[in-house]
Amino acid sequence: MTHATPSSADARPIRFYHRGAVVSIQGQHTTRTVLDWLREDARCTGTKEGCNEGDCGACTVVLGELDANGQLQLASVNACIQFLPTLDGKALFTVEDLQGMALPAQSCCGGAAQPLHPVQQALVECHGSQCGFCTPGFAMSLWNTYEQHRQAGTVPTRQQLADDLSGNLCRCTGYRPILDAGQRMFDLPAAAFDRAAVARALQALAQEPALAYGAAHHAASERTDHFHAPRTLEDLARLRLEQPQARLLAGSTDIGLWVNKQFRDVGDLIYLGGVRELRAVEERDGALWIGAGATLEQAWAALAARAPALTDVWLRFASTPIRHAGTMGGNVANGSPIGDSPPILMALDASVELRRGDAVRRLPLPGFYLDYMKNALQEGEFVQAIVVPLAAFARQVRGYKVSKRFDCDISALCAGMAIALDDETVASVRLAYGGMAATVRRAAHAEAALLGRPWTEDSVRAAQQALAQDFQPLSDMRASSAYRLQVAQNLLLRLWLETRPSQPLDAGSTSVFSVMPHGV
Numbered sequence: 001m002t003h004a005t006p007s008s009a010d011a012r013p014i015r016f017y018h019r020g021a022v023v024s025i026q027g028q029h030t031t032r033t034v035l036d037w038l039r040e041d042a043r044c045t046g047t048k049e050g051c052n053e054g055d056c057g058a059c060t061v062v063l064g065e066l067d068a069n070g071q072l073q074l075a076s077v078n079a080c081i082q083f084l085p086t087l088d089g090k091a092l093f094t095v096e097d098l099q100g101m102a103l104p105a106q107s108c109c110g111g112a113a114q115p116l117h118p119v120q121q122a123l124v125e126c127h128g129s130q131c132g133f134c135t136p137g138f139a140m141s142l143w144n145t146y147e148q149h150r151q152a153g154t155v156p157t158r159q160q161l162a163d164d165l166s167g168n169l170c171r172c173t174g175y176r177p178i179l180d181a182g183q184r185m186f187d188l189p190a191a192a193f194d195r196a197a198v199a200r201a202l203q204a205l206a207q208e209p210a211l212a213y214g215a216a217h218h219a220a221s222e223r224t225d226h227f228h229a230p231r232t233l234e235d236l237a238r239l240r241l242e243q244p245q246a247r248l249l250a251g252s253t254d255i256g257l258w259v260n261k262q263f264r265d266v267g268d269l270i271y272l273g274g275v276r277e278l279r280a281v282e283e284r285d286g287a288l289w290i291g292a293g294a295t296l297e298q299a300w301a302a303l304a305a306r307a308p309a310l311t312d313v314w315l316r317f318a319s320t321p322i323r324h325a326g327t328m329g330g331n332v333a334n335g336s337p338i339g340d341s342p343p344i345l346m347a348l349d350a351s352v353e354l355r356r357g358d359a360v361r362r363l364p365l366p367g368f369y370l371d372y373m374k375n376a377l378q379e380g381e382f383v384q385a386i387v388v389p390l391a392a393f394a395r396q397v398r399g400y401k402v403s404k405r406f407d408c409d410i411s412a413l414c415a416g417m418a419i420a421l422d423d424e425t426v427a428s429v430r431l432a433y434g435g436m437a438a439t440v441r442r443a444a445h446a447e448a449a450l451l452g453r454p455w456t457e458d459s460v461r462a463a464q465q466a467l468a469q470d471f472q473p474l475s476d477m478r479a480s481s482a483y484r485l486q487v488a489q490n491l492l493l494r495l496w497l498e499t500r501p502s503q504p505l506d507a508g509s510t511s512v513f514s515v516m517p518h519g520v
Contacts, residue, residue: 011214014084017064017091017201018042020100028084029218030227030269031259035059035079038094046095046136047079050169052260054078054253055408057168060137060321062144064091064198066206068276072199075295075324076144078167081256082325083249085227086273088211091198095136098143101191119143122185123178130172138168141320142182147193155186159513166407167319210235210274219265229271233355233384236275241357241380246270248382250293251326253318254334278329278384288388289353292329296341299328299386303344306393309498310344312512313399317341319408332365333383335373335439340414342369342440344399346432347416348392356381372438395420395428396499400491404478406512411435412479415491419455424501426450426459433488435479436471443470446492460496464489 013026019042028037035052038044038061050058059079067073074093098117116124119142129135145164149156156164161182162175170178211229216222228246230236239246246268249255258264272278278293281302288306290299300314300323317323317340331341332352342365351362356378365386368376377383395418403409413435420428429450431443445466453459473484498505 011212012209014088014211014213015205015208016087016089017198017205019097022201022205025084027215029215030083030085030213030225031218031266032084033080033256033260034061034082034084034087034092037084038079044094044096048133048136049080050133052080053257054081054322055169056134057137057141057319057321058134060140060168062093062140063087064093064202065089066199066202070199070203072195072202074144074147076141076167076321077325078321081252081260083227083252083256083269085211085213085229086249086252086271088229089202089205089208089274091202093140093143095139098139101193117143117191118185118188119146119181121188122181126177126181126184128173128178128181134168134170134173138165138170138178141165141168142185145182146185149186150190156182158183163315164320166315167321226268227271228269229274231274231276233275233277236270236272236278236382237355237357239270240382243268243270244380248272248333250330251295253322253326254330272327283390286390288390290328290386290388292333292383292385293327294329296323296326296328296331299341303348303388306390307348307397309397309507310399313340313344313401313414315513316401316403316407322408328386329383332368332386333375333377335369335375337372337437337439338411338414338435339440340401340411340434343414343416343432343434345386345388345416346440346442347397347399347418347430348388349430350386350388352383353385353387354381355384360384362387366442369439369441392418395430398495398498400494402487410478413473413484413488415488417491417495419495419499421455421499421501424454426453426455431492433471436473436484436488443467445469455496455499455501457493457496460492464492467492
C-alpha cells in the first residue's frame with residue numbers, strides 16, 4: 001500500500017453500495033454531505049433537508065456495514081452532517097429503496113400495482129403523515145427498527161419505538177399515529193431484504209485499498225484537500241505523526257456542524273471510522289476498554305449493562321441517529337464543558353489512553369482537560385481509548401441530565417455520581433459535573449464534605465453548601481447561574497434518596513422511562 005499523499009488526479013474514487021449497485025464518485029469536495037449528493041446528484045429527493053444540523057431527522061438514512069464477523073449491521077444516521085467520503089465501503093439506503101423491497105419478483109408484470117413496504121403501508125393505515133415533509137425520515141428510522149427486530153425475531157415495545165424515533169421531529173401529525181404505525185408494521189406481510197447480497201457487495205469493496213482521496217477545495221480551486229481513511233491502528237498513528245495539522249474525524253456529529261453552520265474550513269481530514277481496532281468495546285486487564293472509534297450507542301450500552309442506573313442518561317444522550325454515528329472518544333476529546341459523557345466517566349474513575357506513534361500513555365480523565373476547550377494532547381497524539389476500571393462499577397453509580405427538552409437537547413447541566421458505603425459511612429465518593437465550569441470537573445469540596453461521614457441527610461446538606469465553593473457557574477440561554485447551582489445541589493439530595501441505607505427509592509420510581517405513560 002502506498003503512503004504517498006494523493007492528488008485529485010491519482011486518488012481512487014469513493015465507492016459504496018446504493019440502489020442495488022456499487023457507486024463510484026470522484027471530484028467531490030471532501031466535506032460535501034451525503035444529503036447534498038443524494039438530492040442534487042443522485043436525484044433521490046425523498047430525503048429532505050430540515051435543520052441541516054442533525055436535529056430534526058428529516059434527512060435520516062440508513063447505513064450498512066460489515067461487523068467483525070462479516071455480518072451486515074444497519075444504523076440510522078443523519079445524512080445532512082455525514083461527509084460523502086465516509087460512505088466508502090458501506091451501503092446507503094434511502095426511502096426510495098423501501099418500496100422495491102416489498103415487490104415480489106413475479107408481480108411486476110401486467111401493470112400490477114407495486115405494493116408498499118410494511119413501514120409505508122403502516123404509516124398509510126395509521127394516518128402517520130399530514131404534510132409529509134418529515135415522513136421519509138420517520139420511515140427510515142422505522143425501517144431500521146423493523147430490520148433489527150426481524151433479524152432478532154422480536155417485536156419492540158411502544159417505548160422502544162419512541163426511543164428509536166427520538167431523533168425524528170414532527171410538527172403536525174403528532175407522534176401517536178406514528179407509534180401506532182411502528183406497531184402495525186410487524187402485523188403486515190413481511191418484506192424481502194436481501195442481506196446476503198448487500199454483504200457480498202461490501203465484502204468485495206473491503207478488498208480495495210484504503211481510501212486516500214483528494215479533491216480541489218470548493219472555495220480555492222488551486223488547493224487540494226485530502227481525506228485519509230486508514231484501516232489499521234498503525235497506519236492511523238503514522239498518518240497522525242506525519243500530518244499533525246490534519247483534523248481527526250469520527251462520527252461528524254460535531255465537525256459536520258462546523259462546516260454546515262459555521263462555514264469553517266476544516267482542511268485535510270483523517271477518518272477513524274475504518275480502523276476496526278478502535279471500534280472495539282471489551283474487557284481488558286480488569287477494565288472496560290472503549291475504543292475511540294466505538295459509537296456512542298455501543299459505549300453507552302456497555303456502561304449501562306454494568307451500571308443499569310445509567311440507562312436514563314444513555315437514552316437521553318442526543319438521539320438515536322446521533323448515537324449511531326458519533327463516538328464517545330470524540331465526545332471526550334472535544335472537551336466541551338457540556339458534554340454528557342465526561343461527567344459519567346469521571347465518576348467511574350476513567351482514564352484516556354493516548355497514542356503518539358508507537359508510544360501509549362494513560363491519563364486520568366480530570367487531568368486531560370486543561371482549560372476551556374484545551375486538553376493535554378501533544379502534537380501528533382490522539383485519543384486511542386477510554387479505559388474504565390471494572391472495580392468502579394462496584395459503587396452505586398448514577399447519571400443525571402437536566403435540559404429544557406426531554407429528547408435530543410443539550411444539557412443545562414449533567415452530573416455523574418458514584419458512592420460506596422462501609423455500613424452507613426461514606427467510604428468513597430465521586431461527584432462530577434458538566435455545565436458548571438469551563439471544563440467538566442469533580443466537586444472536590446463537596447466530596448470532602450461527605451467522605452468518612454455518615455450517609456445522612458445532614459451530611460448531604462453540608463455537601464450542598466460545599467458545592468458553592470466548587471462551582472460559580474455562568475448564566476446563559478440554557479440556564480441561570482442560580483438555577484444551575486440549585487439543581488446541582490438538589491441532585492445530591494436525589495442521590496441520597498436513591499442510595500440511603502434505609503428505604504432507598506427503587507429504580508422503578510426514579511427512572512424517567514419507567515414512570516412515563518405508555519399510551520401516548
